[in-house]
Amino acid sequence: MICPICKRPLRVPGRVVSAKTTDSQHIVFSICAACTRAESTLPKITQVKRLHRAAVVAMADPARYGVEAFDGRMNANMAALLIADLAGHHKRGVA
Numbered sequence: 431m432i433c434p435i436c437k438r439p440l441r442v443p444g445r446v447v448s449a450k451t452t453d454s455q456h457i458v459f460s461i462c463a464a465c466t467r468a469e470s471t472l473p474k475i476t477q478v479k480r481l482h483r484a485a486v487v488a489m490a491d492p493a494r495y496g497v498e499a500f501d502g503r504m505n506a507n508m509a510a511l512l513i514a515d516l517a518g519h520h521k522r523g524v525a
C-alpha cells in the first residue's frame with residue numbers, strides 16, 4: 431500500500447481517513463505517519479482540502495492505496511474507527 435499524499439510505501443500507518451468521493455462513495459484509506467504529523471501543523475481547512483485531494487488520488491487506483499468502499503457514511507466512519515483501533519492507535523479523520 432502507498433500513502434496517497436506523499437506516494438511513499440505505507441510502512442508506518444498514520445491517520446485512518448473516512449471520506450466521501452465526488453461520486454458519493456464512502457471510502458476509508460490510510461495516510462502515513464509522516465503525513466499525519468505534518469497535517470497536525472496545518473490549519474483545519476487546509477487539512478480537509480488535503481484529505482479530499484488524497485481521496486481523489488486514492489480512488490484513481492483503489493487497490494494500490496488500500497481503499498475500502500462502504501455503504502453509507504456511518505459504516506465508513508465505523509470502519510475507520512475499527513481499523514485505527516486494530517492498528518493500535520486512535521487517530522481518525524473525517525473529510
Ligand SMILES: [Zn+2]
Pocket residue numbers: 433434435436437438461462463464465466
Ligand atoms: Zn504520506
